[in-house]
Amino acid sequence: MPDLPVSIHPFSIHPVSIHPVQSPADQRAFVDLPWDIYRDDPAWVPPLKSEVHGLIGGPAKNPWFLHGRAAFFLAKRGRQVVGRISAQVCDLVQAARPGLGQWGLFETVDDMAVSAALIAAAENWLRDAGMTQAQGPISISIWDEPGLLVSGFDLRPVVMMGHHRQWYERHVLAAGYAGVKDLHAWRVKIDNGFPPLVDRIVAAGEHNKRIRVRKLDMARYDEESTLILDILNEAWSDNWGFVPLTDAEVAYVGKKLKPIAYPHLVRVAEYDGVPVAFMITLPDLNELSADLNGRLFPFGWAKLLWRLRQPRTRIMRVPLMGVRKHLQGTRLASILAFMMIELIRRDAVVINAATEGEIGWILEDNGPMISIANAIHSHVAKTYRIYEKRL
Secondary structure: OOOOOOOOOOOOOOOEEEEEOOOHHHHHHHHHOHHHHOOOOOOOOOOOHHHHHHHOOOOOOOHHHHOEEEEEEEEEEOOEEEEEEEEEEEHHHHHHOOOEEEEEEEEEOOOHHHHHHHHHHHHHHHHHOOOOEEEEOEEOOOOOEEOEEEEOOOOOOOOOOOOOOOHHHHHHHHOOOEEEEEEEEEEEEOOOOOOHHHHHHHHHHHOOOOEEEEEOOHHHHHHHHHHHHHHHHHHOOOOOOOOOOOHHHHHHHHHHHHHHOOHHHEEEEEEOOEEEEEEEEEEOHHHHHHHHOOOOOOOHHHHHHHHHOOOOOOEEEEEEEEEOHHHOOOHHHHHHHHHHHHHHHHHHHHHHOOOEEEEEEEEOOOHHHHHHHHHOOOEEEEEEEEEEEEO
């Protein structure tokens, strides 16, 4: 289905001008732009503005800025804001791929002059920072919202997943970029259980006395979140695009997830009493916040808090799952994965009235996770693509 025109007319007598975000008013314009871009897109879910302000708000609000530097730009025609973009350099990315800069938070009307000016501004900033390769969109870390949506435009995004206009890919390709990696979001029906093979694997695991799959212990939340994110850093360390979470980011992520961490939706798998794997599942907060129109005040915060007490959402998302390296590729790793998936599925259906799950994102070449996704009869519902270009 083709995109409908947005409220901002892309053709104007005014030339495109690029402005760095410097003032609080600029930052508000940067955060508010999507409300114009997606005004008539029924699949778009307004983000919480406070979350976006926190993402770009510097080291006082986001510990990414302790090892990264970023610039933010607005595109205008006359006085009208018609696009935005970030450009960033991360020290942890540099350690893995020297010379690789990134851009993201890309939004634009369907006007090639606007997108070309935005991307050029980001590229120029990256060149000035000594970068020789540009990668995007990364908004603003691989741990946030990486990739450009290239399929699945008719489906509403679930919690912490991006949504974009169909014309964005055409504009990125016109700027000389080529796709380098696809990230898939897999959907699966969960209300009627999984195939018999999965049931047999889970039953075998439940009879193995060396295996224990337990719920998140909220009484020890700080310790638990540190443990889980430590397993994550190890489990994902060989993945394409991986950068480790720093200690400050581990604390930040743990604090951020605490209000939406439900013990029955977060499992830790132990083998011989040692934690070796985990799985985090989140209720689709987009279903609970869509009507807030991005605002928590004056009444949105109270509404959201009430809804979060015992959230009932149609979709559950699995954003993070991992197993210690020494078990990866083993039969035990598969057993633990299927046990966590099934135990969480049972509770999500009964407690949260969920009927569908989304697993992802999953890298296009992540064989073990794709095998698990296929085994539970899930399918690719959305694809996000990351692009690169030599500067």
